[in-house]
Amino acid sequence: MPRPRPTAVIAEWFGVDDDFERVPADPRAAYRRDVWLGLTLTVLAVAGMELSRSAGYFYDDTRPAWLLYVLSAAGALPLVARRRYPLLVLALVYSHFLLVGLTVPAVPMTQVLQVVYFMTLYTAVAWARDRRAMIIVVAASLAAMFGWLFWQTAISSALQHYAENEGLLDDPPGAIAALDAMIAQTWLTNVAYFFGAIALGQVTWHAARRRAQLTAQAATIERQATELGRRAVVTERLRIARELHDVVAHHVSVIGIQAAAARRLLAKGGDAAPDAQGPLATIETASRDAVEQMRGLVGTLRDIGADDGGTADGGDRSPEPGVADIERLAGADGGLDVTYTLVAEPTGAEAAVPGPVGLSLFRTAQEALANVRKHSTARAASVTVRVDRRPVDDDARFRGGYAEVEVIDEGRARPGSSGSGLGLVGIRERVATHHGVAEIGPRVTGGYRVRVRLPLPVEGS
Template sequence: MPQQTVTGRAPATAPGEQGWSGRLAAWWGIDSGWERVPADPARAYRNDLWLGVAFVVVSVVGTELARSIGYFEDEPAPPWVLYLLSAAGAAPLVWRRRYPLVVLSVVYAHFLVVGLTVPMVTMLAPLQVVYFVALFSAVAWARDRQAMVVVVGAALFVMFGWLAWQFAVGAGIDGIVEQMGLADERPGLVDPGVAVTAYNLLVNFAYFYGAVVAGQLMWHGARRREQLEDQAATIERQTAELQRQAVVTERLRIARELHDVVAHHVSVIGIQAAAARRMLAGDPAAAAAPLATIEGESREAVTQMRGLLGTLRGIEDGGRDAVRDGGVGGAGRAPEPGLADVTGLADTTGGLDVEVRVVAEPGAVDGVPGPVGLSLYRTAQEALSNVRKHSTARRASVVVRVDRRPARRDDPDAHRFPHGFAEVEVLDDGRPRPGSAGTGLGLVGVRERVATHGGLADVGPRATGGYRVRVRLPLPEDRP
């Protein structure tokens, strides 16, 4: 039967007691408060149904085979009674995970009753397996661990008591030794009577102890799996919460900058525009001053807006490059780079030998829209930065491609590029440098840019060695 994964309905807690009693309680899970239930109860109970039916069939068939070889020749009971008793012993396994302690009690009561009336039935191998499975299931699936300890302890006490009673009241040790033909001889080092007693105790101890230990180990394994799943879910929730808090914090910061910087310029523009409108009617020459102020303030507002956008796009270092390059409050910020500026990255790689190739028709690179060109530029910049920081490569190549032709119809991604594409590909031949793992935020930013434009990204190691970062973005329709 396939093993079902499990979940619980209460967290596990460590026992409060110390010493051997505390360790014993922890082993049995008495104070854990955790209940083991199947992850998919319908499927688990359906499997138990088929398991019980299979044991019933095997038990009945085994009974007939044993009867056919003379196993029951001294039993006066008719065959149909033997079949019924065998089936009755195996049938309760249908509910082994739904009612594990009840099943154990019923199965072992069957063992005692049938063992006292038709003992040869209980000695059949299929029913011996049934008794083992019932004890194992009770330990592995009992929800009330205190009740499990009581029921299992009582069952073991009765079983070993029944075994002792069989030796004392039944044929006895001497009778068993005589039946084995060992009354007058001693084949081994141990007396035959002592050997028979010790052997039966050893077999029964291994039988019952194996079932109990296997069931308890299964229960502990299920609880550990759930604890690991709970920890993973907690980590995932905390990560999502931290990401949400980071986004909220960044939005609040940008809102403050918009209010303190950009709103100021817009307010000045509104005031100066009103003054210029009034002056134009009476003294047009005097309106030149407020109009000049409007011109300066508008340019400054545009510069500040670019700084804020640069802060938003600066994923690699958390937006600090926008402030450093003249973002918020800086009037000297250069225009945003485009696809044509990728060739300049070869001069800013800090010792890395970079070859840049452009595969495009003349003027095609300059015709790439600014947002697309900026995304591709940032992609190449991030990829080369990763090569320099995290790879042993000494050389890298950057290929810029611009193709205005529509994608071929047989291309599975033709719907993404109906008007052509612009692409940047960065290749290196190095290996990951030990101990230089980054945060991964740069590549996350690359994928976010690709998703924004509806493009494709191929990021990962190459089969021939090295690493590849290739990003292809769709171009808009080329209108005159």
């Protein structure tokens, strides 16, 4: 594999071809903070200039004090827009650095302006949205800075005067000539200072890009999870609609058949026959229309399910399971020892549980046992079915009694086997359809409980 060219490595590190553009999370607040920062540094730059004058650094300078204050303020003031226009601010500040440094060299050397130069270069690298333009402007700024530094070391006699006054030229204390060592130290300090600002800015930019990528990935995962949940709910509703159709359609069809038979019998004779034919014919027509409309509606739902990745086939037309089939479900061999208990009050009340209620209890037990086998360390579980025709005084929903299924295990969650939770969504959808209550979650004493209680119709209603 050929090694990438150095220019390609540099371009990749600076994100030249990256689509990411770094902007503040709250631009208005960020730009407001930049204004206050720029104004604060401007005041500090003017104050620092006065301290330098008072300390005697401008003793031989004949320029008026106000000019020095203006030059100091002009170097710091552009930072009020440092993140709004990072490259423009960098160009202005380093142009100031070069022009003022060539005419009044002592001004750029004040401590506050040194901080300003570092912060401006760091901000340009960390916040520039056009990475190619950033490289060009930064390179030009470095050229201006090192050009000024070369000019100062070439023509300035300050270092030589210092070495002569200290006697370092006559008796050098180290292995390197004192003047050469001071020049090298000045260059090393500036290289570390300015390239450190570039490195820190680029590291900050990479960190911001990683955060943006993680945020985008989290949003995508959340969006996909929401879509999967929506699809699971739609699928479960389609199945519930089909099951309700099967049960209700059967009874409505019986009504239609009986009404038609009554109409025919009454039509054979009797004084009341003419009066009875009209209502009975209406019952027959309405029941048949209801069945046809329900079949059309469920067919439409099945077609929608097929478009979403489901199936539109008619499915198994065998009778749906009910309460009586839960015992068979508990006895199925699946690597789990299941204890089944039936509690009925009065005895035999389970036989009168309506089909839709029994089907929902069966599906709940089926899903709960499947979850125990897949996601729990339990080797045993208990399934308890309770059917009680006595009204529950503190809940009006259960005036006709209730039918309940409870699945309990003593295990712990198996590591790395967490499911999507879509099966529990289906259980809650069924409970909501029947206006019942559900208790799903870990037990205080250990293990897990799934308990669903559904209301029974009031007897005689």
